[in-house]
Amino acid sequence: MEGYVMRDTSQAVGLVDARNQNWADFRVFVQQFGAQICKLVNAATGASGAANIEPAGKYYLYTLYKLTVGSQAFDIQYFRPGSSLSDLAFNRLSGMMKVGQDDQLFQRHIGFIDEHMILIAQANGGPALSEKIATDSVDAWSRALGRWHGAISQKAPRRTASGTMYNYLRHLYRGEKHDVDEHRDFLQSLPVLEEVLVNTNSRLSHYTCLSDGQVCLTKPTAFRMMPLAWGLLESGLALSKRFPDHIEQIVDGLVQGWAEGGGQSNWEHATFREIVKVFCTIEPDTRHIHESHLAQGYLDAFNSTRGREEPRVELAFQSPHFDVKLKQPTKTAIKALRSRLIDIQCAPQIVEAEGQRPDAPIEPKVRSAAQSNPSNALGALCGACSGYCCQFGLQNHAYLKASDLAAFSETRPDLDHEGIADAYIDKIKSRHARNGCLFQGSKGCSLPRDMRSQTCNAYLCGSARQVLANEARLQKSKARVLFVAGSKGAPTLWSDTKTKPLSGA
CATH class of the missing domain: 3.90.1200 (Aminoglycoside 3'-phosphotransferase; Chain: A, domain 2)
Known part of the structure; x- marks a missing residue:
């Protein structure tokens, strides 16, 4: 293959996303993956000559690129990194493309770059x-x-x-x-x-x-x-x-x-x-x-199978879902987190950027009664979700700010800035959630609550707020509750203090 030509039309089709430059920026994509993609295409099809890659559109879960090599054309799907939904879509699509190859149900599957969720298929050129x-x-x-x-x-x-x-x-x-x-x-x-x-x-x-x-x-x-x-x-x-x-x-x-x-x-x-x-x-x-109707659908389906004397589910909640797959944390990620934790303690300009003076008094972390003593239902909801909100902590350093570290240092006056950072690093387990926060493990957050960020301690997703809005009813009547996590619809039935899989789901 003689090389590839990069045609930058990203501004015209709106591919640059300020929230995630590395994923959506066309030039970065070509620089990182252009040569590797061309090698895969050449090995699979024998296509050779100058190659041309163009942005072809951006969707919620992936960006589409068009690759031409000589007279042959290929579609490249680059899925959004750090998203459990795009991870699920990538795995489902790659699997379906493989099983449908022999019958030409999909375009010819050329290959994929699994660790970066990139799919490559040969365009058939037929009319829509x-x-x-x-x-x-x-x-x-x-x-x-x-x-x-x-x-x-x-x-x-x-x-x-x-x-x-x-x-x-x-x-x-x-x-x-x-x-x-x-x-x-x-x-x-x-x-x-x-x-x-x-x-x-x-x-x-x-x-x-x-x-x-x-x-x-x-x-x-x-x-x-x-x-x-x-x-x-x-x-x-x-x-x-x-x-x-x-x-x-x-x-x-x-x-x-x-x-x-x-x-x-x-x-x-x-x-x-x-x-x-x-x-x-x-x-x-x-x-x-919204897919909250999925929960109501399961509620109706579950109740329709109950006998006359059997209890009915009274409430149903839809929650997000993070498909936790564990991996060993990289040394690079750990080093970056440690440096960040030291920097936000040492650099006044960073503290001021957070809206707090370096010498300002430390405000205690205040949690509502519901957050401090969550009901069993709220715990069941978070268990079904498996930490969808936590996955974004990887890029945001667990949302830790100078005020969070200062509050923790009050309980450990024997530690200097590096000691405080090391105390956090020691809480990282040998395996954490892939594409998730370094502190997100198989059993939730590895940080005790007094070491977590105020953001994490205070945050409530829409599903959690719905549960808390029904807190009085849940506590008083011990109502049976159904949780449906994510678009896959994996239901969990909660009753009183126990959580168990829903039979037949």
Whole structure:
């Protein structure tokens, strides 16, 4: 390979993100990874000659780049570092691309740089489905989409589930209430026994048309564990919005294609067809419905399985989730933290930048009664979350300020600045959360509360505030509470003082 040419159009497409320059800055990306990416492409495809990399768009979880080498084109997805959501999306997408290679369900997977969450795929160059499909071809391309969903459903990972299609459609989907309730009896009669990892981004522009009449997913951005065939249903909605006068053709094409692709369902053919038609005719709500409805959906599903004499769950809360994967802390990170802790004790200008004079009296850390003596429910919530807020402590040095270290030094007058810093370093465990705070371990924060920052001690996420808002009710009635952590929907049932996994989840 003769080298690569860097075309800096980042300002034009708005790729520079002041909050994370190293991730979003185009020049930094090319300097760090350009040569390595070109070597991977050359080894996998034999492509040679001058290469050109251009920014192609920025999404919430990743930045997209276009690479051309001679006449060959490649898509590069660089996922946002330090985010459990992007880590999850990267792992799901890389896994799905591998299992779908043989059937051309995705673009050809060239390789990835795992430690930096970079995916490289060869662009197929076909026209987007949104441009190709027309009224005279809606039935053919509906079948093609059905075949794609049927084929991928046989390869995707699965897990057991509970509830009904009504639970999912009402609480997880952006549908108008009256439209969903119109089909309530039918949807409640359809049990959901398992979930499958499906593509829930139904945009027709994310598929390209191949020369043999098949479709290929070229922008796989949203894989979630949902009921079997959910991705097919989402595609039905997208098609029906585009061609509202061809719903019967769309439904027949999707169902026929699903079977041709090897897709199966727990329902009879007529029932399955009716489910697809329901999705095609529901009017979506234009407002964004937050995933807090996931918790309510699990609450309804759980209560629907209870016998007449069995207790019901009364409250449900949605929490974030950090998928903790432990790794050994690097010497570089530890050294940087130690230097920072010494600097903020020694340099007056840093202290003043924090809004406090070096000689100002130390203000005691004040915590509310609820924070000082959190309820069992709040503890269960944080346990289900696993420290989503803590992960950002890696780049922010555990949010420790001069005032925090000064307060701790009052309890250890025998230590100088370096001694105070070393006291903190000694609290770092042999393994900490990957992409998380150095003090974040398998059992939470390794710092005692009197050594933590005021920021960490005082912070309450939205989910925690909701729990505290219901504190009186929780303490008085000992209500059973369901926590659903993250978009993966891993529920935990809390009752009185115990936390246990929810049966059947």
